[in-house]
Amino acid sequence: MLTGRYRIASAAAVVLGIALILLSELGGVHEVRVFGAGLISLGGIGLGVLAGLDQPRRAEWLAWVRDRRVALGMIAALVSVAPVVVAFAAALVVLPAAMGEGRSGMALLGGLIALLMLMASVGCFVLAVRAIRRAARPVTPGSPAEAGEEAA
Amino acid sequence: MIPTREILWNITALGPILLYTLMAIPFVFLAYGLARRVRMWRQGQPENRFDQLGRRLWHAILMTVLHGRIVRRRNRFGGLMHLAIFVGFVTLFIGTVIVMIEADITVPIFGVSFYRGDFYLVYKAVMNLAGLLLIGGSLAALYRRYVRRPATLETTGDDVVILAFLVVLGVQGFAVQALRMAVTDDPWGPWSFVSYPMALTLSALPESWLRAIHVANWYIHFLTNFVFLSYVAYSKMIHPFTSFANVLFRRLKPVGALDPIENIEEAEVFGAGKLEDFTWAQLLNVDACMHCGRCLEYCPTFSTGKPLRPRDVVLELAGYMADRGGIFSGELGQGENSARYRWGAGPDRALIPDVVSPAELWDCTTCGACMAQCPVYIEHVPLIVGMRRHLVLEQGEFPEEVTSVFTNLERLGSPYQFPPNQRAAWTKRLDQPVPEMAEVAARGEEVEILFWVGCLGSFDSRNQRTTVALARILQAAGIKFAILGKEESCTGDPARRIGNEYLAQMMAMQAVETLNTYNVKKVVTACPHCFNAIKNEFPQIGGNYEVIHHSQLINQLIAEGRITLDPNSALARGAVTYHDPCYLGRYNGEYDAPREALAALPGLELREMRRNRNTSFCCGGGGGRLFMEETRGTRINQARVREAIDTGAELLAAACPFCMTMFEDGIHGVGAEESFKVLDIAEIVAGSMITPNGADGAKEHGAAESEGAAPESAERPE
Numbered sequence: 001m002l003t004g005r006y007r008i009a010s011a012a013a014v015v016l017g018i019a020l021i022l023l024s025e026l027g028g029v030h031e032v033r034v035f036g037a038g039l040i041s042l043g044g045i046g047l048g049v050l051a052g053l054d055q056p057r058r059a060e061w062l063a064w065v066r067d068r069r070v071a072l073g074m075i076a077a078l079v080s081v082a083p084v085v086v087a088f089a090a091a092l093v094v095l096p097a098a099m100g101e102g103r104s105g106m107a108l109l110g111g112l113i114a115l116l117m118l119m120a121s122v123g124c125f126v127l128a129v130r131a132i133r134r135a136a137r138p139v140t141p142g143s144p145a146e147a148g149e150e151a152a
Numbered sequence: 153m154i155p156t157r158e159i160l161w162n163i164t165a166l167g168p169i170l171l172y173t174l175m176a177i178p179f180v181f182l183a184y185g186l187a188r189r190v191r192m193w194r195q196g197q198p199e200n201r202f203d204q205l206g207r208r209l210w211h212a213i214l215m216t217v218l219h220g221r222i223v224r225r226r227n228r229f230g231g232l233m234h235l236a237i238f239v240g241f242v243t244l245f246i247g248t249v250i251v252m253i254e255a256d257i258t259v260p261i262f263g264v265s266f267y268r269g270d271f272y273l274v275y276k277a278v279m280n281l282a283g284l285l286l287i288g289g290s291l292a293a294l295y296r297r298y299v300r301r302p303a304t305l306e307t308t309g310d311d312v313v314i315l316a317f318l319v320v321l322g323v324q325g326f327a328v329q330a331l332r333m334a335v336t337d338d339p340w341g342p343w344s345f346v347s348y349p350m351a352l353t354l355s356a357l358p359e360s361w362l363r364a365i366h367v368a369n370w371y372i373h374f375l376t377n378f379v380f381l382s383y384v385a386y387s388k389m390i391h392p393f394t395s396f397a398n399v400l401f402r403r404l405k406p407v408g409a410l411d412p413i414e415n416i417e418e419a420e421v422f423g424a425g426k427l428e429d430f431t432w433a434q435l436l437n438v439d440a441c442m443h444c445g446r447c448l449e450y451c452p453t454f455s456t457g458k459p460l461r462p463r464d465v466v467l468e469l470a471g472y473m474a475d476r477g478g479i480f481s482g483e484l485g486q487g488e489n490s491a492r493y494r495w496g497a498g499p500d501r502a503l504i505p506d507v508v509s510p511a512e513l514w515d516c517t518t519c520g521a522c523m524a525q526c527p528v529y530i531e532h533v534p535l536i537v538g539m540r541r542h543l544v545l546e547q548g549e550f551p552e553e554v555t556s557v558f559t560n561l562e563r564l565g566s567p568y569q570f571p572p573n574q575r576a577a578w579t580k581r582l583d584q585p586v587p588e589m590a591e592v593a594a595r596g597e598e599v600e601i602l603f604w605v606g607c608l609g610s611f612d613s614r615n616q617r618t619t620v621a622l623a624r625i626l627q628a629a630g631i632k633f634a635i636l637g638k639e640e641s642c643t644g645d646p647a648r649r650i651g652n653e654y655l656a657q658m659m660a661m662q663a664v665e666t667l668n669t670y671n672v673k674k675v676v677t678a679c680p681h682c683f684n685a686i687k688n689e690f691p692q693i694g695g696n697y698e699v700i701h702h703s704q705l706i707n708q709l710i711a712e713g714r715i716t717l718d719p720n721s722a723l724a725r726g727a728v729t730y731h732d733p734c735y736l737g738r739y740n741g742e743y744d745a746p747r748e749a750l751a752a753l754p755g756l757e758l759r760e761m762r763r764n765r766n767t768s769f770c771c772g773g774g775g776g777r778l779f780m781e782e783t784r785g786t787r788i789n790q791a792r793v794r795e796a797i798d799t800g801a802e803l804l805a806a807a808c809p810f811c812m813t814m815f816e817d818g819i820h821g822v823g824a825e826e827s828f829k830v831l832d833i834a835e836i837v838a839g840s841m842i843t844p845n846g847a848d849g850a851k852e853h854g855a856a857e858s859e860g861a862a863p864e865s866a867e868r869p870e
Contacts, residue, residue, distance in 0.1 A: 014176050017172075017176075018172075018173050021168070021169055021172045021173055022169065024168075025165040025168050025169050026165060026169075030256075030259075030260035031260045031261050033168070033172070033256045033260060034256040034257050034260075034261070036172060037172045037175065037252075037256060040172060040173065040175050040176045040179075041175060041176070041179050043176060044175070044176035044177070044178075044179030044180045044183065045179050045180075045182075045183040046183075047176075047180050047183070047184075048179060048180040048181065048182065048183025048184035048185075048186075048187060049183045049184070049186075049187040050187075051180075051184050051187070052183060052184040052185065052186065052187025052188040052189075052190070052191060053187045053188075053190070053191050056188075056477060073313075076379055077316070079372060079375075080320055080324075080372055080375075080376040080379070081320060082372075083324075083327070083365065083368040083369040083372045084320070084323050084324055084327045084369060084372075086365055086368070087327045087330075087331060087354070087365050087369060088327070088350075090354065090357055090361070090365065091330075091350060091353045091354050091357075094353065094354070094356035094357050095353055095356075097356040098352060098353040098354075098355065098356035101355075101356060103352055106348075106349050106352045107349070107352045107353045107356075109349040110330075110348075110349030110350040110351070110352050110353030110354070111353050113346060113349055113350050114350050114353060114354075117287075117323045117326065117327070117350075120287065120291060120319050120323060121319070121320060121323050123294075124294075124315070124316035124319045124320055125316070125320075127294065127298075127312050127315075127316055128312060128313050128316035128317075130312070131308075131309035131310075131311075131312035131313050131316075132309060132313065134309050135309045
């Protein structure tokens with residue numbers, strides 16, 4: 001009963017918070033932005049805590065996410081890396097032009113940093129995709145003792 | 153012109169609307185995951201860990217925020233790498249909050265801006281440095297996992313995904329900043345020393361392109377942050393919360409004291425046969441593990457290829473708890489390396505043997521190396537002993553060899569098949585008599601100190617030599633002491649560590665009753681296991697005494713000049729290496745007294761083994777292992793003996809009868825009897841003492857072996 005009320009209050013806080021954010025950005029009343037953000041955060045925390053303290057249950061949407069976690073993970077990895085790759089690749093493409101505009105040393109340094117960041121981003125993308133794909137493999141059956149003795 | 157920048161530059165009203173509205177999602181996920189974990193911990197038994205909150209809080213800050221146990225001399229690379237990531241991440245988080253305060257509070261509500269001038273310039277430089285630390289630390293972590301690959305480190309998908317997240321978040325931040333500066337031609341750009349050169353390069357692009365790429369990067373940056381925050385509670389990244397909580401609620405009792413089963417006569421549950429049998433703090437313990445592998449670095453079972461890996465026991469429990477708690481957790485850890493943990497293998501398993509195998513439990517020597525190394529104070533040994541208690545007391549399952557130990561303890565008061573009236577047989581080797589407390593009390597006298605001989609010191613022929621040596625030292629120093637003789641019984645240490653808590657409590661209560669009968673105030677013992685039990689565990693049942701280890705007393709007697717050493721003694725020559733017994737060193741923090749006692753003999757050159765002091769490598773005899781066969785992996789005692797021989801020393805100095813027995817076996821095992829020997833500190837000192845009657849102490853206490861005679865075999869008593 002009490003939990004139900006808390007849940008309604010949390011959801012209401014999120015809705016009210018969103019309304020304040022809309023008022024702030026569309027109505028130009030920026031003073032209320034922080035209150036909107038606070039209400040959204042508190043409401044979100046409240047909803048999460050109440051659900052977390054509740055009995056475990058196999059939510060269908062969670063199962064849906066679980067079943068598609070590899071695909072979702074790969075899409076998320078691609079989307080998160082793509083804009084920085086575009087930015088740094090563009091920096092490398094225009095590097096000769098940038099060096100011709102004076103301050104060539106700094107522009108070259110910028111190109112070098114962009115190259116390193118590009119390599120780091122692409123490298124992390126590749127490693128993350130490999131890790132996500134690896135996660136799709138089934139659990140190895142067997143008792144812990146067997147596994148331990150294999151290790152030994 | 154005052155240095156500052158426009159917050160939300162190039163972002164329309166849609167940006168903040170989406171940013172703040174979607175903020176609810178990561179908060180829901182984070183709070184859900186944390187609450188789920190709290191719910192799981194609360195399934196455990198009650199235990200008060202809320203005392204001394206000030207001390208707890210300070211210690212938690214010291215150990216986690218200030219990296220007390222994370223950056224260590226032997227783990228410099230890993231520690232500094234973590235420190236870089238931590239400092240970078242926290243600084244960037246604080247930086248984001250500062251911008252939020254400016255944009256959402258001080259400017260719109262109070263009309264005051266602080267994000268300008270010198271503050272702004274320093275802020276920019278600090279944020280760039282933080283970004284570098286975050287990216288550099290994360291790349292160093294990937295390098296460590298993929299290139300250096302320490303044997304104790306296993307890489308799961310979760311580890312890689314988290315590090316990739318951190319690198320990409322840092323890179324996105326620099327990209328957004330560089331793209332903005334490329335358009336605005338920021339005159340204070342050089343303060344952003346990483347982004348500025350990139351901005352100069354990017355400025356060759358058309359402005360419309362720069363603006364478009366900037367918007368894309370800005371949205372993706374905040375969305376990546378939100379996805380990362382949502383992922384935190386279901387991955388290893390939960391560790392800032394769980395680690396802090398675990399250190400905050402760590403056990404403040406002496407590390408050597410196992411918690412007894414309270415009211416054991418009326419108890420209905422003995423030990424941990426299911427998750428709910430652990431305390432809530434123990435369940436928090438297993439959830440705090442981030443599989444860094446430091447517990448394996450000095451673990452004797454891991455080093456000798458046995459099934460037990462303390463980290464894996466903890467992770468197996470954590471995975472099982474996650475399954476039972478219904479938490480959507482650790483799934484990315486199902487990769488080839490972590491399949492052993494069986495994350496997601498299902499909640500319908502028995503704790504033992506499905507989740508943790510008996511082989512894992514019985515291999516533990518309880519040496520505490522895992523606990524001493526764990527950066528977040530996970531207590532592996534109590535977990536293992538808890539499950540051993542279940543096996544012994546509820547299932548009646550234990551290694552066959554231990555049966556006779558239990559029987560002998562019950563019938564004879566020691567693990568060995570010797571009658572109690574033979575406990576003082578060793579005194580016949582001494583010229584002066586050693587009084588027993590019963591006689592002393594009958595005479596109405598008192599003694600300065602009670603010499604607790606211990607079962608090995610009383611019955612084991614090899615360790616009797618240590619006992620005799622210590623008695624000679626006490627007599628030479630003129631100390632008025634006595635022994636309990638046939639009234640002495642086992643402290644219960646082996647039974648307790650093996651898991652027979654009922655028997656252990658019975659033994660301990662018997663011993664305390666005897667000591668209290670004689671109003672004993674001060675106890676000396678040559679056995680660190682007895683030392684630990686009397687000092688740390690007897691107070692649980694009303695036995696409070698001043699307890700000192702014989703190495704401490706010997707060192708004190710030397711320092712006070714109460715015994716005189718002969719620098720030319722046959723025993724006091726050459727190179728010696730000292731082995732720190734686990735129950736003296738790690739469990740009770742005594743590392744110096746034995747070394748100082750050896751240093752009092754100038755002819756001895758002390759050479760340290762690679763693993764020494766709190767990283768000492770166990771002899772393999774603790775946790776009841778002395779009484780069990782070592783059937784899996786290679787021999788722990790031989791590994792330690794080889795390490796001792798590698799120092800170039802000819803003599804291994806011991807300070808524990810368990811270690812003595814294991815090393816005598818180990819020396820035979822590696823075939824080094826002719827060139828290498830082990831002696832107790834007491835034997836070395838007694839053998840080097842200038843005695844009033846002019847007896848050749850060196851010959852009596854071991855110098856004979858150095859001249860070629862084989863030492864008496866140290867059999868494991870039946």
